[in-house]
Amino acid sequence: xxxxxxxxxxxxxxxxxxxxxxxxxxxxxxxxxxxxxxxxxxxxxxxxxxxxxxxxxxxxxxxxxxxxxxxxxxxxxxxxxxxxxxxxxxxxxxxxxxxxxxxxxxxxxxxxxxxxxxxxxxxxxxxxxxxxxxxxxxxxxxxxxxxxxxxxxxxxxxxxxxxxxxxxxxxxxxxxxxxxxxxxxxxxxxxx
Amino acid sequence: xxxxxxxxxxxxxxxxxxxxxxxxxxxxxxxxxxxxxxxxxxxxxxxxxxxxxxxxxxxxxxxxxxxxxxxxxxxxxxxxxxxxxxxxxxxxxxxxxxxxxxxxxxxxxxxxxxxxxxxxxxxxxxxxxxxxxxxxxxxxxxxxxxxxxxxxxxxxxxxxxxxxxxxxxxxxxxxxxxxxxxxxxxxxxxxx
Numbered sequence: 001x002x003x004x005x006x007x008x009x010x011x012x013x014x015x016x017x018x019x020x021x022x023x024x025x026x027x028x029x030x031x032x033x034x035x036x037x038x039x040x041x042x043x044x045x046x047x048x049x050x051x052x053x054x055x056x057x058x059x060x061x062x063x064x065x066x067x068x069x070x071x072x073x074x075x076x077x078x079x080x081x082x083x084x085x086x087x088x089x090x091x092x093x094x095x096x097x098x099x100x101x102x103x104x105x106x107x108x109x110x111x112x113x114x115x116x117x118x119x120x121x122x123x124x125x126x127x128x129x130x131x132x133x134x135x136x137x138x139x140x141x142x143x144x145x146x147x148x149x150x151x152x153x154x155x156x157x158x159x160x161x162x163x164x165x166x167x168x169x170x171x172x173x174x175x176x177x178x179x180x181x182x183x184x185x186x187x188x189x190x191x192x
Numbered sequence: 193x194x195x196x197x198x199x200x201x202x203x204x205x206x207x208x209x210x211x212x213x214x215x216x217x218x219x220x221x222x223x224x225x226x227x228x229x230x231x232x233x234x235x236x237x238x239x240x241x242x243x244x245x246x247x248x249x250x251x252x253x254x255x256x257x258x259x260x261x262x263x264x265x266x267x268x269x270x271x272x273x274x275x276x277x278x279x280x281x282x283x284x285x286x287x288x289x290x291x292x293x294x295x296x297x298x299x300x301x302x303x304x305x306x307x308x309x310x311x312x313x314x315x316x317x318x319x320x321x322x323x324x325x326x327x328x329x330x331x332x333x334x335x336x337x338x339x340x341x342x343x344x345x346x347x348x349x350x351x352x353x354x355x356x357x358x359x360x361x362x363x364x365x366x367x368x369x370x371x372x373x374x375x376x377x378x379x380x381x382x383x384x
Contacts, residue, residue: 015278016278019278021278023276023278023279023302023305024305025267028269028270028272028276028301028302028305029267029268029269029302029305030258030261030267030268030269030270031267032246032258032261032262032265032266032267032268033262033265035258036262054224058250058251058254059250059251059254059270059272062250062251062254062255062258063254063255063257063258063268063270065255066222066224066227066254066255066258066259067258067259067262069222069224070224070225070228070259070262073224073225074224075217075221075222075223075224076221076222076224076255077220077221077222078220078222078251078255080220080251084215084220085292085293086207086208086211086213086215087215100277101277109220110215110220110221113215113216113220113221
């Protein structure tokens with residue numbers, strides 16, 4: 001999606017030799033009109049598939065998931081990184097390894113908020129190694145729900161997440177696919 | 193706002209003698225069409241005030257802030273509960289005491305994402321003692337920004353948050369104001 005690629009080139013910042021920061025518009029300061037257009041694009045891509053609910057993970061997935069769900073007219077659920085004191089004991093949970101933070105953390109979803117047989121579209125801001133997306137697939141499948149696909153704003157193609165998801169038979173669609181980050185430059189896949 | 197009050201009466205759950213859980217539609221499973229209507233209502237209430245940006249706090253404020261920002265056509269920023277490894281050293285931060293969790297936590301905003309002189313509308317899902325909202329006011333003021341108001345989905349009127357904010361001269365508007373929770377029942381202020 002050219003709009004997003006252009007924005008990454010304009011406002012993305014490469015730090016520590018290879019980490020792309022997009023907190024100027026995607027995951028800290030939120031450019032809401034842009035995120036609404038990304039949601040519209042996810043709708044265009046996935047509208048031929050059954051989608052009863054959007055599933056994401058706190059915190060940086062929530063805004064884009066909410067604005068995508070708006071276009072589908074469906075509810076969204078976000079997995080939580082801590083079990084709230086008020087969450088009932090029958091929470092679904094799974095472990096996700098974060099390469100950025102170099103540690104595993106548990107994510108939780110109230111079991112009743114994912115329904116057996118319903119069709120789930122997973123939305124997240126980034127796909128790298130795929131751990132978070134796989135964790136969300138695990139939660140959906142543990143509930144007996146069906147994953148219609150994974151929609152990602154920015155995919156770091158060189159970190160293998162897509163292959164892991166596709167090996168599970170899951171459709172992956174990204175709005176911006178980064179082939180590599182080299183000499184402080186972002187190179188997109190199939191760049192013109 | 194009758195739509196929200198009715199939904200609280202229908203789907204809210206009182207646990208532990210007095211905690212209102214609305215994770216069925218507001219802060220875990222997100223009823224996005226409802227949240228978009230709440231955002232529209234915040235726009236109706238605050239459109240006469242200058243609003244350059246929406247400020248909220250992760251995680252449960254993000255969806256409603258994003259859908260409110262959409263109606264204003266402005267960006268949103270959410271304060272983070274942990275300092276990301278990639279956040280620059282000049283982060284604004286303040287301490288917020290959580291009565292639910294019985295402990296204080298730090299919240300962070302990248303300084304450059306709040307601009308001196310700009311007008312901030314603070315949006316959150318709940319107002320109880322007012323600590324989170326006051327923390328967001330502190331961050332805005334530390335940046336030299338001006339708080340146009342605080343918009344709250346559900347206010348627990350009996351916990352004093354409104355008085356603390358109004359003592360600072362801040363306009364508070366809530367979509368559902370709970371006078372008390374008694375015998376497992378939610379009683380709204382000015383209930384017909």
